[in-house]
Structures are given as C-alpha cells and as structure tokens.
Amino acid sequence: MTRSILALCLAPLAALAQAAAPAPAPATPAAAAAPTETPAPADAPANTGGKATTKITYSQCHVDGPYIAMTFDDGPHPTQTPRLLEMLKQRNIKATFFCVGQCVAEYPEIAKRIVAEGHEIANHSWSHPLLSKMSEASVRDQIEKTHQALKQAVGFDVKLFRPPYGGFTERQRTWANAAYGYKIILWDVDTLDWKHHDPAQTEAIALKESKAGSIILQHDIHKTTIDAMPATLDALAAKGFKFVTVSELIAMDKPVPPKPKATPAPKPVASSKKGAAK
Numbered sequence: 001m002t003r004s005i006l007a008l009c010l011a012p013l014a015a016l017a018q019a020a021a022p023a024p025a026p027a028t029p030a031a032a033a034a035p036t037e038t039p040a041p042a043d044a045p046a047n048t049g050g051k052a053t054t055k056i057t058y059s060q061c062h063v064d065g066p067y068i069a070m071t072f073d074d075g076p077h078p079t080q081t082p083r084l085l086e087m088l089k090q091r092n093i094k095a096t097f098f099c100v101g102q103c104v105a106e107y108p109e110i111a112k113r114i115v116a117e118g119h120e121i122a123n124h125s126w127s128h129p130l131l132s133k134m135s136e137a138s139v140r141d142q143i144e145k146t147h148q149a150l151k152q153a154v155g156f157d158v159k160l161f162r163p164p165y166g167g168f169t170e171r172q173r174t175w176a177n178a179a180y181g182y183k184i185i186l187w188d189v190d191t192l193d194w195k196h197h198d199p200a201q202t203e204a205i206a207l208k209e210s211k212a213g214s215i216i217l218q219h220d221i222h223k224t225t226i227d228a229m230p231a232t233l234d235a236l237a238a239k240g241f242k243f244v245t246v247s248e249l250i251a252m253d254k255p256v257p258p259k260p261k262a263t264p265a266p267k268p269v270a271s272s273k274k275g276a277a278k
C-alpha cells in the first residue's frame with residue numbers, strides 16, 4: 001500500500017522525465033518544454049517591462065543582503081521530506097516547499113510539520129502536468145484542488161504557486177494572481193538534481209550559481225538530493241549566505257536600478273592604485 005502511494009506521488013517525476021525529453025513543443029514560449037529548463041527564460045520578459053504594474057512572477061529577487069531561498073518541489077515525500085526537515089532544523093534554516101496536491105492529500109501530517117517548523121509551503125499543482133498546454137478548466141482544477149488540500153492540511157491559504165516545468169502562460173499567471181493572490185515563483189539556480197542524481201553535482205551547482213537573491217530549485221523526493229543537503233547547506237552558509245523563505249525574499253525585493261553602467265570604475269581605480277604605489 002505504501003508502495004502504491006509512493007508510486008502515485010512519484011508519478012509526477014515520471015511525467016517530468018518524459019516532458020524533459022527533447023520534444024521542443026513549439027506551441028508556447030520555450031519555457032514550457034523542459035522541466036528544469038535553463039534559468040527560467042520565459043520569466044524575464046514578463047518582469048522587466050519597467051512598468052509600474054505589480055510584479056507577479058519571480059525567478060530571483062534583488063536584495064541588499066546575502067539572502068537566498070532554498071526551494072524543494074514535488075513532495076511531501078514520506079521519508080525524504082522528514083529527513084530534510086531534520087537537517088534544516090539542526091541548522092535553523094528555513095526553506096520553501098512547493099507541494100504536489102495529491103501528495104499533500106496522502107501526507108497531510110508532513111505538510112503540517114513543514115509549516116510547524118517554520119518553513120513556507122506552497123502550491124505546485126495537483127498532479128504535476130504541463131499547465132501551459134491544458135484547458136482553462138483543467139488548470140483551474142489542478143490549482144484549486146491543491147489550494148484546498150493545502151488549506152485543509154495547514155489551515156490557511158497559501159500565497160505562492162510554482163508551475164510544474166515552469167510552464168505557465170502570461171494569461172494563466174494573471175488569472176492565478178487575481179484568483180488566489182498568488183505570486184508565481186520560478187528559479188534562477190537549477191541544481192538539476194532530478195536529472196543527475198549526484199549529490200556532489202547538486203552541491204557544486206548550488207555553490208557555483210547562487211548569488212544574493214537567488215531562488216534555488218531542488219526536489220525533496222530524491223534521496224540523492226537530500227544526501228547532498230548537509231554539505232550544500234553548510235557550504236552555502238560558510239560562503240555567508242543567509243536562508244529565508246521565498247515570501248521573505250520577495251518582501252526584501254527591490255526594483256532593479258535602471259542603468260548601473262554609469263560608473264565603470266575598474267580602469268580609474270586600477271591606475272590610481274598603481275600611481276599611489278601603495
């Protein structure tokens with residue numbers, strides 16, 4: 001029985017792997033094609049309009065301090081999520097969990113524990129389909145069922161949504177924001193943990209690509225991902241990063257300064273230093 005539940009909850013993964021295959025689905029903008037498509041490209045144009053409109057989609061934030069958000073998708077998983085929660089607790093690190101509704105329905109107690117231990121929990125659809133290719137009614141169903149499953153488990157309305165594979169049209173984003181107040185959360189660091197299943201690579205990518213304001217994508221349904229976490233978390237902390245939830249990161253988000261290229265400092269600084277002969 002446990003096995004069948006597991007199979008159900010891991011099913012999204014299989015779908016993910018399939019969707020990961022080449023098939024460059026031309027219908028929607030590039031982002032929809034792959035699960036962990038390169039740094040969420042479809043996101044950028046939507047955000048950088050420079051208009052005074054409220055920002056809905058985030059693939060990273062612009063913050064003053066060394067803050068980053070670790071995010072874990074596709075759970076709750078009956079064994080891996082609790083393992084991760086222990087590691088986070090030991091380090092007093094808060095993370096964000098984008099949960100699949102059908103797994104929340106199977107493991108509501110883990111969803112509850114995620115929140116009880118100070119982490120953020122959020123919507124990642126009901127069964128992990130590529131929403132950008134689905135009918136409006138099906139998309140609503142995927143999101144609503146998960147919203148309600150989460151509400152039943154944790155007792156409040158969650159505030160964030162991450163579309164599986166990052167595939168979500170502009171129109172869908174606008175609707176989800178209007179209907180639920182959702183911010184749409186993508187990522188700027190993709191550890192590709194679901195693909196290589198190599199703890200060392202997960203750690204190496206997270207360390208190499210994370211910068212202040214980063215939203216880091218991982219999956220708490222893979223043993224190899226959780227195996228990578230003690231070293232990854234400790235190394236990121238050693239580099240000076242501070243861990244916050246996605247909503248905390250968004251709260252610190254600042255508009256990107258229009259054109260910072262006015263001061264190309266390098267040359268003058270270098271020459272004046274030489275001149276000063278220190």
Ligand SMILES: [Zn+2]
Nearest residue numbers: 073074164165
């Ligand atoms: Zn996912």
